[in-house]
Every structure is written in C-alpha cells, then in structure tokens.
Amino acid sequence: MKRQATATTENVTWRVVEPEDLSESFEEGRNAFRAVNPYSAQKPFIRIEALWTAEPYDSPDSRLLLELDEAAPLELNRTFAFDEPIDTGGRRGIGVWICGDGRGETINIRLRSDLWIGAAMADHFVKVDFTGWRYFSFYESQNGEMEHGDWPRTELEYRVYDDVKNFYASYTNAVNYDRIHYLDILTSGKDQYDLRMKPIVVLPHREQVLVNPTVTINGQSVTFMTELKSGTYLECSAEGECAVFDVKGGVIDTPAIAGEIPVVQPGDNELMISSRGASPYVKRATVTLRLIGEGVV
Structure with missing residues (x-):
C-alpha cells in the first residue's frame, strides 16, 4: 500500500505523511521539518522540483x-x-x-x-x-x-x-x-x-538554479550531483537510480549521487533540504518522499 500526504513550506514542500502547510525558504533554518512515518523503516523514493522565484521585495521593478x-x-x-x-x-x-x-x-x-x-x-x-x-x-x-x-x-x-x-x-x-x-x-x-x-x-x-541539492533525513544526507533549474524535477528511487526531467517529462540528466539514500525511521523524523551556493533570490523547491508499506500501530 502506498501513502502520500503533505507537509508544506512556501519555498519547500515536503509530501510525506501528515498534512501541514508552511511557507518558508532555504535560509534561517527554515528548511528543516519534522514528519511522522507510520510504516516500517525504509529508504524513500525522493522527488525534488525546482520552483520559480521572484525578485526581492525592494526590487525597483516591484x-x-x-x-x-x-x-x-x-x-x-x-x-x-x-x-x-x-x-x-x-x-x-x-x-x-x-x-x-x-x-x-x-x-x-x-x-x-x-x-x-x-x-x-x-x-x-x-x-x-x-x-x-x-x-x-x-x-x-x-x-x-x-x-x-x-x-x-x-x-x-x-x-x-x-x-x-x-x-x-x-x-x-x-x-x-x-x-x-x-x-x-x-x-x-x-x-x-x-x-x-x-x-x-x-x-x-525569475528562474533559479539549485546546485547539487541535498536531502538530509535524521542527520544522514544524500547529494544529487546536478543543477536543477526552475520547472525541472529530479526523481530518485530507493535504490539510488536518478534522473532529471524537463517540464514535458523528457530526461535531461542522469546524475550521480554522493552518499547513501537516507532511511526514514518509524515515527518522528527530522528532514532538511539544502543546495550549494548563494542566490540573490529566495530558493524554492517542492520535495516529495514516497513510502510503501502497511501502517504500523
């Protein structure tokens, strides 16, 4: 049985177990979250979508x-x-x-x-x-x-x-x-x-680029060696097979990964998304973790 739900930030959206809607960025520690896994321990399917962003609040073009x-x-x-x-x-x-x-x-x-x-x-x-x-x-x-x-x-x-x-x-x-x-x-x-x-x-x-996006779960990190531009998304299986797709679903990259796919433990988990380099704009992404199994009481 598959189960997917949402924990969201405006600039980072985690789809995991319990619905919760937030609005955050990659900065000021606002890219870290907690989520509950009702299943057994497992490596998740991971999907990262790089979203579009906007110029700063005080932009002369506002x-x-x-x-x-x-x-x-x-x-x-x-x-x-x-x-x-x-x-x-x-x-x-x-x-x-x-x-x-x-x-x-x-x-x-x-x-x-x-x-x-x-x-x-x-x-x-x-x-x-x-x-x-x-x-x-x-x-x-x-x-x-x-x-x-x-x-x-x-x-x-x-x-x-x-x-x-x-x-x-x-x-x-x-x-x-x-x-x-x-x-x-x-x-x-x-x-x-x-x-x-x-x-x-x-x-x-404005378009943004997430360089080497990294997902960290309970202190264990995996980095995807690619550049995700706005409108593109990365999918990685629990076995570590990765591909980057354009808006039409065409494969544009098959990146290597650094590290192992982290394990999502039963119960509470600490999640974080990050990427390399500074940006003049707010970094924004949607992250989906897909888990499979029977519910654990």
Missing part, C-alpha cells in the same frame, strides 16, 4: 498590490475590492512581510479575477508558526495542490444554484494577472490573532 499599515493589527477574513482591476504588468511573483504571533494559524492571500461564469483565484498559504517579522515570496498558486489539512474545501459543498460561482471557482481557472479584481486575506482559525503585514507587492518572476 509594483504595489495592496497598501497596508504595518503598525496596525491585520484585519483578517476581509475582501479588498479594487476600484479598477489591477494590471500587474506581467509580474507573477508576490512578496509580503508578515509579523507572526506563533499561534499556528494559516493565512491565505487569495487573488481573484471575475469571469463570465465562476471566478479565477490563486491561493497563497502561510503557516504562522513563528513570531516577529518574516518574509514570504510566492510564484505558483497553491489551490491546485492536494487539500490542505487545516484549509478544508468548503466551497465544494454545493448548496443552491446561486452558489455556482464559488462551486466552480474550486476548479481553479487561471487568474488573469492583467485584471485582478479582489484580494482576500483569510485565516483558517476563528480565534483572535495578533498579526501585522506590510504592503503586498507583485514582482517579476
């Missing part, structure tokens, strides 16, 4: 999307309707600073465009498991991924005919970045939270 007062408490579950649709000028990256309260709620920054039927929306999730100011960079929308554990898809609970707009929006039409009509700041919880947010900006997206 454009204001939503003005916010960073000194004022953030008003959650609010829709900001623009007087005129926002044209991002081809900018697809999003940059935002959030001052967290460490209470573990999930924030969703949702962009929406009106269509003739339904709507188009792009979700961007942040897990507030931190305190103080932290920067987040987005490119891909996240509502096309598997369901988030603390963000149930209530819009799929079709009720009456006039609910058709939200119902069909769940099928994720692409947001028209030339005509953004609304921005929602939503939260998964119903408590009172103490959050701050600086103005949200849109940024030019």
Whole structure:
C-alpha cells in the first residue's frame, strides 16, 4: 500500500505523511521539518522540483498590490475590492512581510479575477508558526495542490444554484494577472490573532538554479550531483537510480549521487533540504518522499 500526504513550506514542500502547510525558504533554518512515518523503516523514493522565484521585495521593478499599515493589527477574513482591476504588468511573483504571533494559524492571500461564469483565484498559504517579522515570496498558486489539512474545501459543498460561482471557482481557472479584481486575506482559525503585514507587492518572476541539492533525513544526507533549474524535477528511487526531467517529462540528466539514500525511521523524523551556493533570490523547491508499506500501530 502506498501513502502520500503533505507537509508544506512556501519555498519547500515536503509530501510525506501528515498534512501541514508552511511557507518558508532555504535560509534561517527554515528548511528543516519534522514528519511522522507510520510504516516500517525504509529508504524513500525522493522527488525534488525546482520552483520559480521572484525578485526581492525592494526590487525597483516591484509594483504595489495592496497598501497596508504595518503598525496596525491585520484585519483578517476581509475582501479588498479594487476600484479598477489591477494590471500587474506581467509580474507573477508576490512578496509580503508578515509579523507572526506563533499561534499556528494559516493565512491565505487569495487573488481573484471575475469571469463570465465562476471566478479565477490563486491561493497563497502561510503557516504562522513563528513570531516577529518574516518574509514570504510566492510564484505558483497553491489551490491546485492536494487539500490542505487545516484549509478544508468548503466551497465544494454545493448548496443552491446561486452558489455556482464559488462551486466552480474550486476548479481553479487561471487568474488573469492583467485584471485582478479582489484580494482576500483569510485565516483558517476563528480565534483572535495578533498579526501585522506590510504592503503586498507583485514582482517579476525569475528562474533559479539549485546546485547539487541535498536531502538530509535524521542527520544522514544524500547529494544529487546536478543543477536543477526552475520547472525541472529530479526523481530518485530507493535504490539510488536518478534522473532529471524537463517540464514535458523528457530526461535531461542522469546524475550521480554522493552518499547513501537516507532511511526514514518509524515515527518522528527530522528532514532538511539544502543546495550549494548563494542566490540573490529566495530558493524554492517542492520535495516529495514516497513510502510503501502497511501502517504500523
């Protein structure tokens, strides 16, 4: 039996056992995670996808999307309707600073465009498991991924005919970045939270290269001797057979590995992703670990 679920960071996504949505980068120790393996000890199948990234928040090519007062408490579950649709000028990256309260709620920054039927929306999730100011960079929308554990898809609970707009929006039409009509700041919880947010900006997206990406599990590391560019992905079997694929699924590299494929132990495991070299942009990746077996009680 195969089982795959998600533990996510905005800049690193681990698909392992328990759903948890975070938004992080390779820096400041934000590339390390914990995951639970319900199966016996085994070497996993590993998949690493290099994501697109965005220019820095203070880039001269940034454009204001939503003005916010960073000194004022953030008003959650609010829709900001623009007087005129926002044209991002081809900018697809999003940059935002959030001052967290460490209470573990999930924030969703949702962009929406009106269509003739339904709507188009792009979700961007942040897990507030931190305190103080932290920067987040987005490119891909996240509502096309598997369901988030603390963000149930209530819009799929079709009720009456006039609910058709939200119902069909769940099928994720692409947001028209030339005509953004609304921005929602939503939260998964119903408590009172103490959050701050600086103005949200849109940024030019940029290609990144992950040089010799390394996956570490419980202190044991394996390094893949390749360069992963945005839009490409690496797959490696438990036996160490590796290939890098382009966006169309064509093989473009068969890299060697340094080290052994780490063993995922039953129960809690410490996971980390890293790569060589500095980057002027936030490094971003999606990492999938696939485990096989019967559940261990």
